[in-house]
Amino acid sequence: MKAAHIIRREYAESAKKKSFIISTILAPILLVVIYAIPIATVYFVPPEQVSVAVLDRTGLLASPFVSSLSDTIGNGDRQYKVMIADPKDRDPAAYKTMLIESIKNNALDVLIEIPEDVFDKGGVNYISKDYFNERVMDDVKGKLDSAVIARRLAREGMDYDRVSALTERIHFDEKKITKSGVMEDQEVVGQFVLVTVFVMILYMTLLSWGISVQRSIIEEKSSRVIEVMLSSVEPRDLFIGKIIGIGSLGLTQIAIWGVIVFAVGFSSSFVFAEVSRYVSVSFADVLYFVLFFILGFLLYSSLFTIIGAVCSTEQDAQQLQSVVVFPMVIPIMLTFFVIQNPNSTLAVVLSLIPLFTPMLMLARVVISEPSAWQIILAIALLIASIYGVILFSARVFRVGVLMYGKRPSLREIIRWYRYA
């Protein structure tokens, strides 16, 4: 079988390319960095001291509020450097202006102005330069909240601690029945993230490897090597060789990533424990990922083959490839809905559409447990459409690879199909 030689060449030559090595090594590093940096900043970068001026018009809240702002940060310093601003005999308005001025000069971070009517209306002015320092804002707000409520309750003759004990809110302890039927403490959010990561990786690998097939065909056309090849092998062998050769390299890349993830996951019991608190990846999930990569690749790369065969230049192809990329993006947009309602009628129907099956059925099997008939039907429909698309694209390929020049219209492509 001559396709075997072509498979080997495609695989070996593409594996030698810098782009493959870079994307294989760099992608996981990039992914880790993107996720790790925000987490690291939260855990390891100590918060800086914030200077706060409290302008209390009620004269009642400043001291209980300030005494609650006594947290310390890593180095033993206080989190808040608090100043009770007292205008004394100065003009209050001018004094406030002066404080705002010192925020402008960075001498002060936050000014909290508590108006007299705070007990009735609840409004407090929070003035600062930072737009997004929500952590400080929430913290300060919570503490002032307690001080205001305590004061209100005291006016009614009620005890703050007693009331807050009585009004304690309930909370859900989340447990998920996993596919193995065991009930586990688990963060559902983690599983959500896992599914989106799975679907995104599937989408990106299908897209990049599908386009590799297209690019490889255009390259062979523009270097005219295609005619040499066709004088030795049948177009079918070339078609099969390209798809399988490049697809296997895609699988290799996924396997390398798998090994990296596995190695990192089991490198320390700490990482493993942390990760498994949030996500559980079963062996079946991984198998489904590989299965949907293979099937999705066969479907999409055959479509990309058509584009490669009908275009003579990369520019031509870029315009046309959106026709294939678009149906790949739709399931990405639907993933969130499917994760939330994995067994709704709409999700079931969407996951049965062959163009969407790889991404959406993967999402469904990882997040929930669709019934077997749905999985089997989806895969059967997918395989049937792969068969049809390959039949069509192999014939268009046969005619198209020797055509140069103007991009053909859809009518012409269909006529090519009849020629071959």
Add this chain to the structure above:
Amino acid sequence: MPVAVRLTDVSKQFDSFKAVDRVSLAIEQGTIYGLLGPNGAGKTTTIRMILKIILPDTGTVEVLGGAPGCVDKDRIGYLPEERGLYRKMKVIDLLTFLGEVKSMTRRRSRQAAGEWLDRVKLSEVASKKVEELSKGMQQKVQFVATVMHEPDLLILDEPFTGLDPVNVNVLQDIILEFNRKGHTIVFSTHIMDQVERLCREICLIDRGRKLLEGKLSDIKKSYGHNTVTIRFHGDGAFLKTLPEVVSVSDHGNELFLRLKDGADPGRVLSAAASRLAVQKFEIAEPSIHDIFVEQVSTG
């Protein structure tokens, strides 16, 4: 003589354009066959149909004794006019691969590639990438790829373009050696000089139709000995007006005169000698160049 390639009533149409129109031809085994025609005449389409790269709309193609439509590509070597190689591959790896797709074993293919590179004096670039080679070197690598599996049928589309005379000789020797061993060579070319030197039989096609086919010597004979080559000093414009002369083609240093059938070349000579300083006067066979030009412009 058994036939290496036989086309019977073959047509191929692309949309409204008839690339090949009811062409029949037979290429004997062991011959050197010239497939001639102007640009866009249908030569490449004809070759592609012989190789089953494209299929004819009508008619049959028989190659190397196979049933119609069945081509053993392993027994054919094809050098396309538009050269192309995998530019990123090492020369030796590329040739090994191209041998393998002609069903050679990996080891045999690598060995043959090495031997052939040696023969065309390219062994020192064996482990270089194709893109690092000069254009002429790439041409030779492509030629090696065409012959390294010792094909019974060699189809060469403009094999010598872009090569210096030394390398033209190297390749020509290889081609002639193949022919001596009984392999069939099909040439497609515009360079009539090569046709004169190498081809035993020719087929001239234009606008998809076959204009003439046969042994080169027979074709020339049928055009008669009514061509005269003349070299002289002076203004030869009057030669055109001589009653014996049908047409004049100016080749720079020499003029070629086509004479009427039965006209006496001696009268032309005396007419010329009376007014010009004649340096050379030769009664010649028509050149294939002239036959080509005449056929294509009238046909």
